[in-house]
Structure formats: C-alpha cells, structure tokens
Amino acid sequence: MRITRTVAGRSRRTAFMATTGLTAAALLLTGCGDSGSDSDEADADGNITLTLADFGQFGYKEAKLFEKYHELHPNITVKANTAAEEPVYYTKFLQQLNTGSGLADVQGIEVGRAKELVDTKADAFADLSKVIDTSQWVNWKALQATTDDGKVIGAGTDIGPMSICYRRDLFEQAGLPTDREEVAAKLAGGWEDYLKLGEEYKKKAPKGTFFMDSASAMYNGVVSSGSEQYYAKNGDPIYKESAGVKAGWKLASEAVDKKLTQGLAQFQDPWKAALRQGTMATVACPAWMAAQIATYSGDKYKGKWDIARTPGETAANWGGSFLSVPAKGKHVKEATELVKWLTAPEQQAAVFKAAGLFPSNKGAYDLPDVKTAKLEYFNNAPIGEIYAEEAQIIPAAVLGPKDGVIKDTFSKQINNMEQRGTEPDAAWDAAIKDIDKVVG
Amino acid sequence: MATTTPTRGAHGSRPGRRAPKPMTPGRQAWRSRLWRFDDKASPYAYIAPFFLVFGAFGLYPLVYTGWIALHKVEMTGLDQMEWVGWENFSTILQDSEFWTAVTNTFVIGVISTVPQLMVALGLAHLLNYKLRASTFWRTVILTPYATSVASAALVFALVFRADGGLLNWVLGFFGFGETNWVNGHWTSNIAIAVIVIWRWTGYNTLIYLAAMQAVPSDLYEAASLDGASRWQQFRNVTIPALRPTILFTIVISTIGSMQLFGEPLLLEGGTNGAQGGTEHQYETLSIYLYNYGWNLGHLGTAAAVAWAMLVLLLLIAAINWLIGRLGRKTAA
Numbered sequence: 001m002r003i004t005r006t007v008a009g010r011s012r013r014t015a016f017m018a019t020t021g022l023t024a025a026a027l028l029l030t031g032c033g034d035s036g037s038d039s040d041e042a043d044a045d046g047n048i049t050l051t052l053a054d055f056g057q058f059g060y061k062e063a064k065l066f067e068k069y070h071e072l073h074p075n076i077t078v079k080a081n082t083a084a085e086e087p088v089y090y091t092k093f094l095q096q097l098n099t100g101s102g103l104a105d106v107q108g109i110e111v112g113r114a115k116e117l118v119d120t121k122a123d124a125f126a127d128l129s130k131v132i133d134t135s136q137w138v139n140w141k142a143l144q145a146t147t148d149d150g151k152v153i154g155a156g157t158d159i160g161p162m163s164i165c166y167r168r169d170l171f172e173q174a175g176l177p178t179d180r181e182e183v184a185a186k187l188a189g190g191w192e193d194y195l196k197l198g199e200e201y202k203k204k205a206p207k208g209t210f211f212m213d214s215a216s217a218m219y220n221g222v223v224s225s226g227s228e229q230y231y232a233k234n235g236d237p238i239y240k241e242s243a244g245v246k247a248g249w250k251l252a253s254e255a256v257d258k259k260l261t262q263g264l265a266q267f268q269d270p271w272k273a274a275l276r277q278g279t280m281a282t283v284a285c286p287a288w289m290a291a292q293i294a295t296y297s298g299d300k301y302k303g304k305w306d307i308a309r310t311p312g313e314t315a316a317n318w319g320g321s322f323l324s325v326p327a328k329g330k331h332v333k334e335a336t337e338l339v340k341w342l343t344a345p346e347q348q349a350a351v352f353k354a355a356g357l358f359p360s361n362k363g364a365y366d367l368p369d370v371k372t373a374k375l376e377y378f379n380n381a382p383i384g385e386i387y388a389e390e391a392q393i394i395p396a397a398v399l400g401p402k403d404g405v406i407k408d409t410f411s412k413q414i415n416n417m418e419q420r421g422t423e424p425d426a427a428w429d430a431a432i433k434d435i436d437k438v439v440g
Numbered sequence: 441m442a443t444t445t446p447t448r449g450a451h452g453s454r455p456g457r458r459a460p461k462p463m464t465p466g467r468q469a470w471r472s473r474l475w476r477f478d479d480k481a482s483p484y485a486y487i488a489p490f491f492l493v494f495g496a497f498g499l500y501p502l503v504y505t506g507w508i509a510l511h512k513v514e515m516t517g518l519d520q521m522e523w524v525g526w527e528n529f530s531t532i533l534q535d536s537e538f539w540t541a542v543t544n545t546f547v548i549g550v551i552s553t554v555p556q557l558m559v560a561l562g563l564a565h566l567l568n569y570k571l572r573a574s575t576f577w578r579t580v581i582l583t584p585y586a587t588s589v590a591s592a593a594l595v596f597a598l599v600f601r602a603d604g605g606l607l608n609w610v611l612g613f614f615g616f617g618e619t620n621w622v623n624g625h626w627t628s629n630i631a632i633a634v635i636v637i638w639r640w641t642g643y644n645t646l647i648y649l650a651a652m653q654a655v656p657s658d659l660y661e662a663a664s665l666d667g668a669s670r671w672q673q674f675r676n677v678t679i680p681a682l683r684p685t686i687l688f689t690i691v692i693s694t695i696g697s698m699q700l701f702g703e704p705l706l707l708e709g710g711t712n713g714a715q716g717g718t719e720h721q722y723e724t725l726s727i728y729l730y731n732y733g734w735n736l737g738h739l740g741t742a743a744a745v746a747w748a749m750l751v752l753l754l755l756i757a758a759i760n761w762l763i764g765r766l767g768r769k770t771a772a
Contacts, residue, residue: 087711091734098518120516268710270603416718420623438736
C-alpha cells in the first residue's frame with residue numbers, strides 16, 4: 001500500500017513538473033508571438049491592420065466601406081470595434097488617451113465631447129487640416145473640431161439635421177394626415193404644435209401605442225434648435241437660465257403631464273424592444289436616428305415609417321460625429337489616409353444611402369446618392385432634399401466642454417419624470433445638482 | 441534516516457559538514473559574527489519581497505491617493521494638479537449622494553452578509569454529516585463562487601428584469617403584480633444582495649466546513665454520551681469551536697460588501713449602472729467613487745472618496761474588534 005502510494009505520488013509530481021514546464025514554455029512562446037504581432041512593423045508582405053473604434057452607428061458596415069477600402073489597398077485590413085453606449089465608450093477613450101495605450105488607430109468622437117477634447121487634449125491627436133480640406137464641410141461642422149490655433153482634431157462624418165419620423169399606419173388609424181407635407185404643415189408652428197398633434201393623436205390612438213417614444217428626445221430637439229444651448233459665447237455655462245433649455249424643459253414636462261410619451265430611455269433595451277413591437281407613433285428624428293429606427297424596427301415596419309420636416313421654421317442640428325487619429329497610434333499616416341477616404345463625398349454619400357447618416361461634406365450634396373435619395377424604409381421619403389436644405393441653414397451653435405454630460409443628465413431626469421413620476425421641480429433640482437457636480 | 445533538522449546555533453556553533461579546520465582566533469570571530477548576522481538578517485531578506493511589492497503596489501498608491509485627494513485633478517488633464525486642501529472632503533461630506541451611497545452600502549452589506557453566513561453555517565453542518573459523494577456536493581457548492589461577477593450579474597439582471605423577467609413571471613403566476621425591481625430603493629438593494637448571497641454562500645460554507653472538521657470528535661462523543669441532541673451539539677459544541685472562524689468570515693464579508701462594485705454596476709449596465717441607478721437608488725460607495733472619477737472626471741474628489749471609504753472600513757473594523765472582545769469576555 002505504502003509503496004504504491006509513494007510511486008503514485010512521485011509520478012504525479014513528475015506529471016506536475018512536466019505540466020508546469022510545458023506551460024511555462026508555452027507562455028514564453030506565446031509571449032514572443034504576442035510581441036511580434038504587436039510591433040509597429042508591417043509583416044513581411046507589408047500588410048497592416050488598422051483598428052477603428054466607434055459607438056452607436058457610423059454606417060461603414062452597412063455601406064461595406066471597409067471591404068471596399070481593402071480592395072483599393074490590398075495590404076490594409078480595417079477592423080472596427082463598436083460600443084453600444086457613447087458615454088461608456090467615451091470614458092474608456094479618455095482613460096486610453098491619458099495612458100496612451102489601448103487606443104485604436106482611428107477613434108470616433110461624438111459632437112458633445114468635441115469641445116472638451118479640443119480644449120484639453122488637442123496634443124493627443126494628429127492634425128487633420130494638413131491632409132483634409134475642411135472648407136468642403138458645412139461651415140459650422142469644421143469649427144466644432146478646430147482649436148484656436150487652427151488645428152483640426154476630427155474629420156466630420158455625419159450631421160444631425162432634425163426631422164420628425166412618424167408611423168403612417170398609426171397616424172391613419174388615429175385619423176391624422178399621413179402625407180409628409182400635410183404633417184409638416186401641421187407642425188409649422190414649432191414644437192408646441194407637435195404637442196397639439198400629440199393630443200389629437202391620443203384621442204383616437206390605436207390601443208397600446210404612444211405618440212412619442214420619450215419626452216427627452218423632444219427636449220433634445222428643442223434645445224438643438226438654439227444657437228446658444230448650455231454655454232454662452234464667452235464660455236460660461238448657462239444651463240440654468242438658457243432660453244432653449246427652459247423651453248425644452250417646459251415642453252417635456254407638458255408632454256409627460258399629458259401622458260403623450262411611452263417614457264423610454266433612448267437606445268436602451270426597452271426602447272429598442274418598443275421599436276420592434278411598433279408602439280410609438282413618432283420619434284424626434286435627427287438624420288442618424290432614422291438609421292437607428294430602421295435597424296431596430298425591422299422588416300415588419302418597412303415602408304410604414306415616414307419622415308416630415310422638423311417642426312417650426314428654425315433648422316436644428318442634433319448630434320453628429322467625427323473621426324480622429326490619435327497621435328500616438330502605430331500607423332498615423334495610414335490612419336489619416338483612411339479617415340480622409342471615409343469622410344470624402346463619395347463615401348459619405350454611400351453611408352447615407354446605406355444607413356441614412358447625413359453627410360457633413362457639402363461635396364456629397366450634389367451626388368445622385370444624396371440629391372435624389374429616397375429612403376425605402378421610410379416610404380421613399382426624399383431625405384436628400386429634406387435634410388440638405390436644412391443642413392445649410394443650421395446656425396453654428398456654441399459648444400461647451402461638458403455638453404454631452406449635461407444633455408445626458410437632463411435627459412435622465414426627464415426619464416425619471418416619465419418612469420418614476422418625479423415632480424418636474426424635483427427633477428429639475430436633481431438635474432441642476434448633478435450638473436453642478438459635473439461642471440464644478 | 442534522521443529527519444530532525446539540527447537547530448542552527450543551538451549548540452553555539454554551526455554543525456559542520458566536514459571536520460572543522462583549525463582556524464586563527466581572529467578569523468573564527470569574524471566568521472561567527474558573519475554567522476550571527478546571517479542568522480538575524482536573512483529572515484528579513486526572505487520576507488522582503490512581499491513588503492517591497494506591497495510598498496510599490498499597496499502603500500505608495502495609498503499615500504499618493506491621499507496626496508491627490510488634496511488637489512483638484514481632472515481626468516482631462518492629469519498633469520495639472522491644483523492644491524485645494526480639504527475642499528474635496530468637504531465636497532463629498534456635503535453631497536447627499538455620498539450619504540445615499542453610505543446607506544446603500546450598509547443596507548446591502550447587512551442584508552447580504554447576515555443571511556449568507558447563517559445559510560453557510562447550516563450548509564456546512566449538513567455537509568459535515570457522512571454523505572454519499574460528499575466531494576461532489578462540496579464542489580457543487582463552490583461553483584457559484586467560481587462564476588465571474590459579470591456572468592452572475594447578467595443572469596440575475598434577466599431574472600430581475602421588469603418586463604418579462606423570470607422573477608416577475610413566477611410572481612405573476614401566484615397573482616402578484618409586476619415589480620420594477622431595479623427602480624425601487626429596497627427592491628434594487630434586495631436584488632443586489634441576492635446576487636451577493638448566491639455567489640459567496642458556498643465560499644463561506646467551505647471555510648466553515650474546514651473549521652468544523654478540525655473540531656475533535658471526542659467532544660461530540662462526550663456530548664452524545666451526555667444525551668445532547670444534534671441541535672444541542674451544534675449549538676454547544678460546533679458554534680463555540682467555530683467562533684474565531686465566524687469572526688474571520690464576518691471581517692472578510694464586511695470588507696467585501698464595502699467594496700461591492702460589479703454587481704450593482706452590471707445589474708442595469710451602461711450609464712445607469714455606472715451611476716447606481718437613475719436616482720442613485722442602488723449606488724454603493726465604490727460606484728460613487730467610480731462615478732466621480734470616470735463619469736464626472738474629477739479625480740481629486742474620487743481620491744477623497746477612496747480615503748473616506750478607508751476610514752469607514754477602519755471604523756467598522758474597530759467596532760467588530762470591540763464586539764469580538766466583549767463576546768470573548770462574556771463567554772469567559
């Protein structure tokens with residue numbers, strides 16, 4: 001007995017030693033392999049992989065642009081890593097900028113963050129103005145990503161001219177006009193008219209449906225139409241007294257009070273599920289939102305959605321993004337070329353055709369893909385016409401470093417009013433308190 | 441073969457492998473001094489690696505965090521530090537959100553630790569009986585602990601979902617209405633406590649089981665000869681023998697609940713999770729720290745939160761120690 005046990009013990013020990021040795025060797029080998037693939041050099045054939053990190057939807061996959069780029073440059077493969085929620089993406093991005101590691105060769109920037117990065121992190125980015133002609137963009141877009149001394153840290157991708165997306169079939173059942181011109185005419189007086197239309201809708205609303213997805217979406221629409229939003233021209237934060245914020249907040253509280261909204265936080269799972277189930281009749285719709293709606297509503301509602309011009313006379317921009325090239329990247333030159341190509345008129349037009357993200361590059365507006373564009377999903381709405389007209393008259397809004405967080409905080413408190421029945425005054429106080437914390 | 445190791449220096453000189461050569465007195469004195477130095481110093485050299493690593497990765501960050509806590513530092517400009525003294529601390533002490541986080545941490549800590557340790561004790565007692573395939577049961581009970589926080593929290597997020605969640609479905613079956621678990625203050629705290637209990641009960645069970653197996657069986661024999669029932673044996677033999685172990689698990693669980701982060705962060709996920717819910721209803725201190733540092737980008741204040749947490753932890757440890765001492769006194 002004793003002897004066998006000793007033998008077993010010894011052989012087990014040998015096995016253990018062997019395993020340890022093998023593991024160590026394997027680790028060493030993989031270690032070598034890792035450092036090989038991580039190095040700056042291209043492999044023997046000159047092949048490189050460019051990484052691109054973005055959030056939400058940039059439309060490149062839909063337009064198959066990376067495949068096309070690979071055809072044009074057979075030695076370059078582009079890999080994209082897309083985060084669902086922008087605030088989560090941005091937090092990680094800032095950390096990566098601070099440590100200088102983990103960055104992709106090309107990084108997306110949301111417009112709400114542009115000013116903060118321009119003010120504090122301009123050194124971390126390659127200057128794109130040397131390679132890309134920014135005079136091609138709508139003028140206010142370039143300003144958003146330019147430092148005082150003329151350095152451009154991001155190339156404009158899409159912009160977000162406002163419109164209203166609505167469900168034709170639901171409007172018909174509720175006895176409202178379905179034609180996009182007539183709907184636009186009903187909204188000619190501005191966002192107040194939008195609420196009035198909502199009350200009309202509610203009178204004969206099909207069971208289980210709501211007029212709008214979320215009052216926070218309407219709030220963002222209202223605020224976006226002002227040239228001063230959260231910051232004054234001199235850089236002071238004015239979120240407490242800004243006319244746009246006050247008007248947006250008042251309208252949002254009214255919408256909640258009149259129970260016109262389904263009260264869903266945008267881009268979260270319940271919101272996506274509601275689109276799939278088709279329970280909301282309208283969504284305040286910057287151009288990029290159309291892409292989201294088409295994605296989440298699915299084939300069942302194809303052709304049942306439509307797009308009408310934004311309420312009121314003022315043109316508004318909500319959102320839009322940039323592509324930047326971190327200066328510490330391994331392939332800055334190649335990455336810059338990729339960004340230049342992706343934001344050129346032809347490619348922006350292709351993205352617009354495939355996903356409905358509206359070009360910031362004016363050169364694209366005359367291309368057939370934009371000019372005569374009709375979005376099949378939205379009952380062939382002539383979106384090229386609707387958005388291009390608006391894009392060129394949008395006032396250049398003053399940006400501030402914390403625009404993104406301020407917008408999110410107000411939206412969150414509006415959601416609290418909808419979902420948890422928080423009183424408007426209490427929600428306002430909570431929002432201001434949270435924003436003071438952010439700005440302070 | 442003799443296996444007893446000769447104790448160094450026990451006989452005044454080192455047991456030589458070879459017959460000692462005759463040495464000059466001076467040389468001998470030097471060697472013995474060297475020998476004494478080796479005897480005294482080497483143990484410190486052996487334990488030094490831990491303290492060096494601790495100094496570099498434990499103590500230095502701790503002190504540096506304290507230094508940062510006295511400055512205004514922004515996520516967007518790590519190299520610019522502006523001295524503000526105690527301002528960061530007064531900011532968080534005046535922030536009602538901080539006190540919400542303290543309360544939540546405490547509430548979740550209590551409603552997860554107490555049932556968890558009691559269930560673990562009971563399970564350990566059961567596992568201590570003679571069982572068929574006892575190794576199997578002991579392994580199974582440790583499985584939740586081996587699961588990552590992320591997957592556990594994601595599964596429970598599905599269980600606690602408001603629309604179409606498993607729990608609401610079951611409750612609806614018994615005629616209860618839908619509860620939005622994540623939205624309510626108590627319900628969200630309970631949901632998080634459930635995840636914690638699920639993950640850590642098995643771990644504590646195994647610790648208790650190990651301690652129980654160290655209890656001499658004579659005690660149980662004697663007790664059963666005296667006519668003590670199983671329950672009486674548990675209460676009067678097992679529990680007193682386990683007292684130090686129980687104290688240990690209480691300390692470990694307290695530290696664990698103080699650091700509670702993954703479960704609340706992932707219960708909703710995204711930005712809501714990172715702020716402990718839309719009304720901070722399940723925000724713990726770690727989430728508060730994370731929110732201040734990574735969402736708001738005020739790293740100085742976040743460092744102050746970290747130090748406040750350390751102080752709270754020391755306070756709780758002191759209270760634990762006092763209770764332990766009182767318990768020992770009354771037991772004696």
